[in-house]
Amino acid sequence: MAVVAGRADELLIADVATRRRRVPWPLVLPAIPVTIAVLAALAAPWLAPHSPTSGDLAARLRPPAWVEGAVPGRLLGTDLLGRDLLSRLIWGARISLLIALSATVIGAAVGSLIGLVTGYYRGRVDRVVTKLIDVQLAFPFVLLAIAVIAVAGPKIPVLVIVLAIGSWVGHARIVRALVLSLRERDYVQAAHALGAATPRILFRHLLPEILSVIVVLATFDVGRIIILESTLSFLGLGVQPPTPSWGSDLRDAAAYVRQAWWTAAFPGLAIMIVVLGLNLVGDALRDALDPRTVDARARG
Amino acid sequence: MVTTSMRWGLYLLFAAALVLAVLPADAQRGVEITIAQPADATTMDPARSTQVLTVNYFVNLYDTLTRWDTALKLRPGLATAWKSVNDTTWDITLRPGVKFHDGTPLTAEDVKAVYERARTPGKSVVAAGFATIEAIEVTGPTALRIVTKKPDPLMPVRMAQMGGYIYPARFASDEGAKELARKPVGSGAYRFISWTKDDQLVMEANRDWWGWGGKPPAVDRIVWKPIPDDFARLSALQRSEVDVITNVLPDQMKIIRTLTVPATRTVTFAINTTQPPASDKRVRQAMHYAMDVHSIVKNLYAGQGKPFSGGLADTDFGYNPELKPYPYDPERARKLLAEAGHASGIDVTLYAGSGTMVNDKQLLETIADSWSKVGIRARIEMMEMAARQKMNNERTLPPNSLMLINPQSTLLDADGSLWRLFHPSGFQGKYWAGNQPGQRFHDLMEQARYTLDEKKRKELYTEATRIVHDEKPWLELFQEVVIYGVSKRMTFKPRADYRLIGSEMTVAK
Numbered sequence: 001m002a003v004v005a006g007r008a009d010e011l012l013i014a015d016v017a018t019r020r021r022r023v024p025w026p027l028v029l030p031a032i033p034v035t036i037a038v039l040a041a042l043a044a045p046w047l048a049p050h051s052p053t054s055g056d057l058a059a060r061l062r063p064p065a066w067v068e069g070a071v072p073g074r075l076l077g078t079d080l081l082g083r084d085l086l087s088r089l090i091w092g093a094r095i096s097l098l099i100a101l102s103a104t105v106i107g108a109a110v111g112s113l114i115g116l117v118t119g120y121y122r123g124r125v126d127r128v129v130t131k132l133i134d135v136q137l138a139f140p141f142v143l144l145a146i147a148v149i150a151v152a153g154p155k156i157p158v159l160v161i162v163l164a165i166g167s168w169v170g171h172a173r174i175v176r177a178l179v180l181s182l183r184e185r186d187y188v189q190a191a192h193a194l195g196a197a198t199p200r201i202l203f204r205h206l207l208p209e210i211l212s213v214i215v216v217l218a219t220f221d222v223g224r225i226i227i228l229e230s231t232l233s234f235l236g237l238g239v240q241p242p243t244p245s246w247g248s249d250l251r252d253a254a255a256y257v258r259q260a261w262w263t264a265a266f267p268g269l270a271i272m273i274v275v276l277g278l279n280l281v282g283d284a285l286r287d288a289l290d291p292r293t294v295d296a297r298a299r300g
Numbered sequence: 301m302v303t304t305s306m307r308w309g310l311y312l313l314f315a316a317a318l319v320l321a322v323l324p325a326d327a328q329r330g331v332e333i334t335i336a337q338p339a340d341a342t343t344m345d346p347a348r349s350t351q352v353l354t355v356n357y358f359v360n361l362y363d364t365l366t367r368w369d370t371a372l373k374l375r376p377g378l379a380t381a382w383k384s385v386n387d388t389t390w391d392i393t394l395r396p397g398v399k400f401h402d403g404t405p406l407t408a409e410d411v412k413a414v415y416e417r418a419r420t421p422g423k424s425v426v427a428a429g430f431a432t433i434e435a436i437e438v439t440g441p442t443a444l445r446i447v448t449k450k451p452d453p454l455m456p457v458r459m460a461q462m463g464g465y466i467y468p469a470r471f472a473s474d475e476g477a478k479e480l481a482r483k484p485v486g487s488g489a490y491r492f493i494s495w496t497k498d499d500q501l502v503m504e505a506n507r508d509w510w511g512w513g514g515k516p517p518a519v520d521r522i523v524w525k526p527i528p529d530d531f532a533r534l535s536a537l538q539r540s541e542v543d544v545i546t547n548v549l550p551d552q553m554k555i556i557r558t559l560t561v562p563a564t565r566t567v568t569f570a571i572n573t574t575q576p577p578a579s580d581k582r583v584r585q586a587m588h589y590a591m592d593v594h595s596i597v598k599n600l601y602a603g604q605g606k607p608f609s610g611g612l613a614d615t616d617f618g619y620n621p622e623l624k625p626y627p628y629d630p631e632r633a634r635k636l637l638a639e640a641g642h643a644s645g646i647d648v649t650l651y652a653g654s655g656t657m658v659n660d661k662q663l664l665e666t667i668a669d670s671w672s673k674v675g676i677r678a679r680i681e682m683m684e685m686a687a688r689q690k691m692n693n694e695r696t697l698p699p700n701s702l703m704l705i706n707p708q709s710t711l712l713d714a715d716g717s718l719w720r721l722f723h724p725s726g727f728q729g730k731y732w733a734g735n736q737p738g739q740r741f742h743d744l745m746e747q748a749r750y751t752l753d754e755k756k757r758k759e760l761y762t763e764a765t766r767i768v769h770d771e772k773p774w775l776e777l778f779q780e781v782v783i784y785g786v787s788k789r790m791t792f793k794p795r796a797d798y799r800l801i802g803s804e805m806t807v808a809k
Contacts, residue, residue, distance in 0.1 A: 054669050057592075057599040061551075080662050081600075081669070150687055235654055241680045242665045252661070255530050255549055 027288070030280030033273045041094040048087035049073065053242040055083030061260040077262045080252060085262065089270055092244040097274075099156065099245070100225040103163035108218040110164065111171025112210075116202050118172070119179025126176075133169045141166050142231070149237045159238060163228060167221050174217060178210045212286040219282030223275030246271050330505075330520030331807045333790065334542040335800060336533050340498050340526035344484035345477050346465035347417055347424035350710075353546070355462055356800045357524065360503060362465030362486035365392065365411065366456050370793040370804060372564075372615055372712060374456060378406065378466060378487070382459075387451040387752060388434070392459075394442035398510055400468050401491040408444040412436045413469035415446075417477075426463025428720075429710075453752045454711055461710045489803040490522060500525050503802070511803060518806040530658075537785045543807075544800065545785040549658050550602035556785045561794040562606060563782045564615045565708040567657065569650070569775035570721075572731040575699035578648070582640040584772040588626040590633035590674040591667050597778050600659055600666060604781035610765035611718045613779045615796050618714030618748075618761030623769040625776070633674040645675030651697065652681075652704035653688025657780070660704060695730050702775055710797070714761045719745045722773065732773040741767045 040047055050073075060082035062071045071078060076085040118126040136144075145162050152158040182188060183206070191201050230247025232238035239245040246267045253263035341354040346362055349355065365379035381393040398406040417423050419430035432452040437445045448455060458464070466487060471480040484492045489511060490503035501524040505517035525542060527533040533545045534552055548558060577583045597605040608614070610623035637643065650664045657663075661682055668678040683691070688703075690696070697703050705727070709717030721728040722741065732738050741764055748760035768774075782794050792805035 053665075054672070057595050057666060060599055080659075081666055146684055146686075150684075154681065235684050237684055240682060241661055242668060256551065257531075258555065259551060 027281060027284035030277040030284070032277070034277040034281060037093050037097060037270070037274045037277075040090045041097045044091045044094050048084075048090045049075070050084035050087040052083060052087045052091040052244045055079070055081045057082050061256065061263065063260070064262050067262075076266050077260070079249070079263050080256065080260075085266055088244040088249060089246070089266055092246045092249060092267065093270070095156075095239055095243055095245040096226050096229070096247060096271075099160055099163065099229055099239070100222045103160045103167060103225050104218050104221045106160065106164035107167030107221065108171050108214055111168035112175045112207075112214050114168070115172040115175025115177075116179055116206060119176035120183055120198070120202060120206070122180070129172070130176075133172055136165075136169055141228075142235070145232055145237055146235070149232075154237055154240055156239065159229065159232065162232075163225050166228065167225060170221070171214065171217060174213060175210055178213060179206055182206055182209055215285050216282045219278045219285075222278050223271070226271050226275065331518065332521040332523060333519050333544070333802075333805070333807060334523045334525055335544040335546075336525050336527045336536055336542040337546045338526065338528050338530070338533065341495075341501065341524075343481045344492070344495070345481040346467070347414075347426060347463055347477070348481065350425060350462045352708075352798050356798075357501065358462075358465050359488075359799050360490040360522065360802050361484050361488045361492055362467060363398075363488050364461075364464040364466065365394075365459035367460050368712070368795075368797060368799075370795055372796055374460060377460070378411070379459065382456050384455075384752075385445075388448045390446045390448070390455050391439075392444050392446065394444070395510060396442050398487050399508060400485055400487050401506060402468070402485050404468055406466065406468075406487050407441050408438040410469045411444060411466055412438050413472040414466050415464075417472045418463040423474075423477075424463060426461075429458060429461050429463055432458070450750045451752050452750070453754070453757065454713060454715060457711050457713060461716075489517070489801075493521075498526060505802075509803070517803065519802050522802045534785065537787065540787055543787040543790045546800070547658060548783040548785045550600075550604045550783065552785070553602055553604075553783065557788060559784045559786055559792070559794045560604065561782050561796050562614070563708070563780040563798065564613050564712060564796045565706050565780045565798070566608060566613050566717075567605070567663075567704075567706050567777040567780055569702040569777075570697060570705055570728045570731060571702050571774050572697045572699045573773060574731060577640065577642050577646045578700045580640045581771050582636045583642065583646065584775075585626070586633040586636040586640070586674065587671070587676060587775055588633075588772055589629045589636065590676060591670050591777075592628035593625060593777050594628065596663065596666055600662055601778075601781075604783060605778035606781075607778045609769050609776055611722075611768035611774075611776070612714055612761075612765055613709075613717070616709050616712055616714055616717060618718070618758065618765065620762050620765040620769075623765060630670075630674050633676075637675060642675070645677055647677045647679070647700070649679045649681055649698065649701040650704075651683060651688070651691070651701060653685045654682050655685055656688070656704050657706055664704065692727055695727060697731060706780065708797070712797075714745070714764070715749055718764065718768070719749065728774055737767050737771050738773070741771075 055078065059071050059078055060080055062074060062078045063069050064077040065075050074084050074086070076089065079085050079088060114129060118129045144165070148162050149158060188201060188205055191205050226247050229238050229245065230251045233245065233248035233251060239248055250264055250267040250271065253260070253267065257264050337353045337356065339353050341357045342351065343349050343354065344357065344361070346358045363378045365377050366374050366382070367377040369375045378395050378398060379392050380395050382390055384390050394406070394408060394411065400406055415430060415433065415436050418426050419433050421427040432448045432450065433446060434449045435447045439445050446455060467480055468485055470476050471485065482495070489506055489509045491506045493502040493504050495501040503522045505520045507517065527536055530547065530549055534548070534556065536542045537545045537556055548556070571578055571584065573579050573584065593607045597603060597607065607625040609625040610620045612619045614621070637646065650668060652660050652664055654661065664680050664682070668680055671678050691703065707717050707721055709720070720726055722732060722745070723729045724742070744760045744764040748757045748764070751757045751760065782796065782798055784794055789808040790805065791808070795801070
C-alpha cells in the first residue's frame with residue numbers, strides 16, 4: 001500500500017515536469033488577467049499616469065475617454081472627487097491584492113493545519129477546536145471585526161489578520177472532514193504501521209490528497225475577501241481613505257451608478273476578472289495537482 | 301307591472317345602499333402620504349431621544365407650549381400667553397379646552413409632570429435644556445408659573461425645544477414612560493395608530509386639534525417607512541411608492557423633484573488644540589486658508605451650502621453677518637505655517653463617523669488632498685458610528701486631531717449651539733485650552749446667558765463670534781441645506797430645523 005502513495009508522489013513530480021514542456025491552455029488564459037493585476041500592483045508607481053489621491057473637484061465624475069465630455073488624459077474617466085480612475089485602479093490592485101492574498105494565505109495555512117491536526121488526532125483537541133469553530137461561526141463576522149479593529153485600530157496588518165480570522169474556519173472544517181475519512185484509508189494506516197512519523201503522514205501522505213481542495217477553496221476566498229474588505233471599508237473599518245482599493249471604490253460608487261456608471265463599472269470589472277481568473281487558475285491547478293486526475297491522465 | 305316596479309325599487313335601494321356604504325368610508329380615508337427617512341424612530345417617548353429622525357415623529361404626535369413656525373418665528377402653541385413677572389419668574393397661560401388623543405383634558409398638571417421628568421437627569425436625555433428651571437407651580441387648571449435659578453431670557457424658547465412635548469401626567473412615571481414609548485398619547489395634529497418596528501408607523505389626523513384653524517387637514521394619514529439605503533430610498537420615490545424622502549445626495553437633485561432650504565445646522569470639525577502645533581492660532585487659520593470651501597460646496601454638494609465663519613448659522617440669534625469666511629489662499633496658509641515655525645509641515649488626523657452626513661468620506665478626502673499642497677499632512681480615519689459616539693461622549697479626540705461634527709441649535713440661539721459646544725464641559729470646550737481669548741469668550745457667553753436685554757445680549761455675541769472668527773478654535777466649513785425629495789403632488793415649505801410637520805403639508809388632488 002505504501003507503494004500506491006509512492007506512485008502518486010512520483011506521478012505528481014512527473015506531471016510538474018511535463019507541465020514545463022507543454023503549458024496547458026486552461027491555466028494560461030485565466031492567468032493573463034491575474035498576471036496583469038499582479039504586475040499593476042507591483043509597478044503601480046511607474047504605471048499610474050496620475051496621482052491616485054489627488055484630484056480636481058471641478059472635473060469630477062467625468063466619463064471615460066471615448067465618451068463625450070471626457071477630460072483629456074483621463075482614460076477611464078474621473079471618480080467622485082475628480083481623481084483619475086485608471087490610476088486608482090492600478091494603485092487599488094496593490095492594496096486589494098496584498099490584503100486579499102495575504103489574508104487568504106494566512107487563513108488557508110492556519111485553517112488547513114488545524115484541520116489536519118484535529119482531523120488526524122481527533123479526541124479532546126478535536127472537540128475543543130470544533131466547538132471553537134462553531135462558536136466563531138455563530139458569531140457575526142462584522143461584529144467580531146468591529147471589536148478587533150476598535151481595539152487594534154484600522155491598519156492594514158490588522159485588516160489582514162481580521163480577514164484571515166474570517167476565512168480560517170472554512171478551511172479548518174473542510175480539511176478536518178476530509179482528513180477524518182482519509183485517515184482510515186489503507187495507505188495511511190499502512191504508513192502508520194510502517195512507523196512513519198506523524199508529521200510525515202500529515203504532510204507527505206494526507207496533505208497532497210487534500211491540497212487541491214485547499215487551493216480551490218483559497219481561490220474562492222480571494223474573491224470573497226476582496227468583497228468583505230469593501231464591506232469593512234464601508235463601515236469605516238477597512239482601508240482608510242484616500243488609499244485606493246477596488247472594494248471601497250466600488251462601494252463609494254454604488255450611489256452614483258446612474259449618473260456615472262464608469263465609477264462602479266471599472267472597479268467592479270477589475271474584481272470580477274481577477275476573481276474569475278483566480279478561480280479558473282484554481283481549477284487548472286487542482287487538475288494539475290490532484291493525484292486522481294493525474295492517475296486518469298497517466299492511464300489515458 | 302308590480303313586480304317590475306318592485307325590482308326597480310330594489311335596484312334603487314341597492315344603489316343607494318352602495319353609495320351610502322362607499323361615501324363615508326371614502327370621505328374618512330382621505331389623503332394618505334408616505335415619508336421615508338433612513339432610520340426608524342428609536343422610541344415614542346419624547347424625553348428619550350433628541351435624534352433628528354425620531355423627533356420628526358414627536359413633532360407630529362405632541363404639542364409644545366411654544367413652537368417655531370416655518371419662518372422660524374416663535375409662536376404660541378399650547379401656551380397662549382407668557383410673561384415674565386420678574387427676572388426669574390414666568391407666568392404661562394395654557395390654551396383652554398385642549399384634549400389628549402385619549403379624550404382626557406390637558407391641564408397645567410400635565411405640563412408640570414412632563415417638565416419635572418424632563419429636567420431630572422437620568423430620567424431623560426434632555427435635562428440640560430431644562431436645567432435653568434428652579435421650580436414649577438400649578439396656579440390654576442390652565443395656568444402655571446416657572447421660576448428659574450437665574451434670569452433666563454430663553455425660557456419661552458426652551459418651551460419649544462426637544463423634550464418639551466406634552467403627554468398626560470400618568471405617563472411621567474417609570475412604568476408609564478414604558479407604555480408611552482410604545483403607544484404614544486399626545487395632543488398633536490396627528491394621533492398614533494400603529495407601529496411595526498423597522499417597517500412602518502401610521503398616524504392619522506386629529507380632527508379636534510386646535511391648530512387646524514377651521515380647515516380640514518390636507519393630509520389625513522401619514523405612513524412613515526424607514527429605508528436605510530440612499531439608493532433604495534431614491535428608487536422608492538421614483539416609483540411613486542413614497543411622497544417624501546430625506547437625506548438626499550446633492551448629486552441626485554438633478555434626477556428628482558426637490559425642496560430645499562438653508563439649514564440651521566453647520567458643518568464643522570472639532571479640533572483638539574491642547575498641544576502644538578494646533579494650539580497656535582496661526583496653524584488653525586492656515587488650515588482654513590488651505591481648503592477651498594467654495595469649490596467643495598459647489599462641486600461636492602451641488603452648490604447646496606453656505607460657507608460661514610464666527611461659529612453661528614445665520615438662523616441663530618447672535619449671528620454676525622460681518623464675519624466673512626476665509627478665502628482659499630494656499631500661499632497665505634504656507635506663510636502662516638512658516639511663521640508659526642512649521643515650514644516643513646505638520647501632521648494631523650481627520651476623524652469622522654461613517655454616515656455623519658452625506659459625502660462625509662469624500663469631504664475628508666478633499667480636505668486632506670488640498671491640505672497636502674501646503675504641507676498639512678492629514679491622515680484619515682473613518683469610524684464606525686458607535687465608536688464615533690463613544691469618542692464624542694467620552695471626549696477622547698487625541699491632540700492635533702479633528703473630528704467632523706454637524707451641530708444645530710434647537711434654541712436657534714448662540715446659547716444652544718456655540719455655548720453648548722464650547723462650554724468647558726462641552727465637546728469642543730475641553731479641547732480649547734483656556735488661554736486669554738478663550739477665557740474672554742467663556743466670560744462673554746456666560747454673561748450673555750443671563751442677560752435679559754436682547755440688545756446687550758446681541759452685543760456680547762457679536763464680540764464672542766469675532767473671537768471665534770479670529771481664533772478658529774474649530775474648523776468652520778459651511779451651513780448645510782435641507783434637501784427633501786418629493787413626489788409631484790406634494791407641496792410644503794421645508795423647514796430649516798429639519799422638522800417634517802404633516803399639518804404644514806398640502807397634497808394636490
